[in-house]
Amino acid sequence: MRRVAKRGNWIFLFTALAVAALLSPWASSYPDGLERVAEDQGFLERGEGKEVMKGLIPDYAFPGVKNEKLATALAGIVGTSLTFGAVWGLRLLRVGYGRSRQKGISEKSGGK
Amino acid sequence: MHIPDGFLDAKTWLGATALSGAALYYALKKTQERWEDRQLPALGTMAAFIFAAQMVNFPVGGGTSGHLLGAALATFFLGPWGANVVLTTVLIIQALLFADGGITALGANVLNMAVIGPWVAQGVYSLVGYRNLGGTFLAAWLSIVAAALACSLELAFSGIVPLRLVVPAMLGWHSLIGIGEGLITCGVVIFLKRIGMVPFETLSLEVQKR
Numbered sequence: 141m142r143r144v145a146k147r148g149n150w151i152f153l154f155t156a157l158a159v160a161a162l163l164s165p166w167a168s169s170y171p172d173g174l175e176r177v178a179e180d181q182g183f184l185e186r187g188e189g190k191e192v193m194k195g196l197i198p199d200y201a202f203p204g205v206k207n208e209k210l211a212t213a214l215a216g217i218v219g220t221s222l223t224f225g226a227v228w229g230l231r232l233l234r235v236g237y238g239r240s241r242q243k244g245i246s247e248k249s250g251g252k
Numbered sequence: 253m254h255i256p257d258g259f260l261d262a263k264t265w266l267g268a269t270a271l272s273g274a275a276l277y278y279a280l281k282k283t284q285e286r287w288e289d290r291q292l293p294a295l296g297t298m299a300a301f302i303f304a305a306q307m308v309n310f311p312v313g314g315g316t317s318g319h320l321l322g323a324a325l326a327t328f329f330l331g332p333w334g335a336n337v338v339l340t341t342v343l344i345i346q347a348l349l350f351a352d353g354g355i356t357a358l359g360a361n362v363l364n365m366a367v368i369g370p371w372v373a374q375g376v377y378s379l380v381g382y383r384n385l386g387g388t389f390l391a392a393w394l395s396i397v398a399a400a401l402a403c404s405l406e407l408a409f410s411g412i413v414p415l416r417l418v419v420p421a422m423l424g425w426h427s428l429i430g431i432g433e434g435l436i437t438c439g440v441v442i443f444l445k446r447i448g449m450v451p452f453e454t455l456s457l458e459v460q461k462r
Contacts, residue, residue: 148448149294152447155443156297157304160303164308167307167309168310173400173425192354192355195351219349220304222349223296224296226341226345227296227300227338230337
């Protein structure tokens, strides 16, 4: 059961990367719901030039890559991996908590 | 519906940040109490998938698009607290690295999409259970509409647009986007169950039994 769940996680992560690499370049470029409403009701320009920071990969296009589809796919793969890594990093927030439970956890996972 | 910088005034974004900060603190505490290290990969892969899926805008007609939010999906497998954490992580990465959603608006975006979305979905799940695919669709649809309503209230509260204009427009478009959210959520739920992921309800019962 646990083994199945573990394999499932790998499949799911692979699926996420595939979506980022293969589907995201073909995403619709129409404005989203909020952008559309902002456009229609004339407050879209209130956001123009107000960005606090640009971000390393603005507009989901990997900088320096000419091919648009490739730039989006790369941005997708980087973002997906970083998101996975960031949640993994939450582990660090729980060091103290983990220690008090360490014994129980290692006993449970010992039987793998 | 990522709000950019410039749409919200200071009282609104500060207030929203305080609210979502408190909710998130509690969510992190709860997640750490309930989740063991070996369950961390499930949080990570769900976050990764939701990030990827949020990049894929689908047209909803009338020259407008939407994308998966993933609140109902994450809540289905991780529960509301886990979903809060996962969606907040996605929103932070989008804001910091991809300039998707403003930095000042981050707290409001977290409140709408990472706090209200999952809790509305959880409300539906606790009413209709996890077995009914129609319930999953409803949870997904309602999570989008609720987040859009919260977003409209924040915009109106900032004085950028009158309430009576922004609410019907936002709810109109997002009830369309919500249909896409519902269909994708149901599809991914079926897929994930098939590869051996367990719904949160089953999982929490299992943990209690041990």
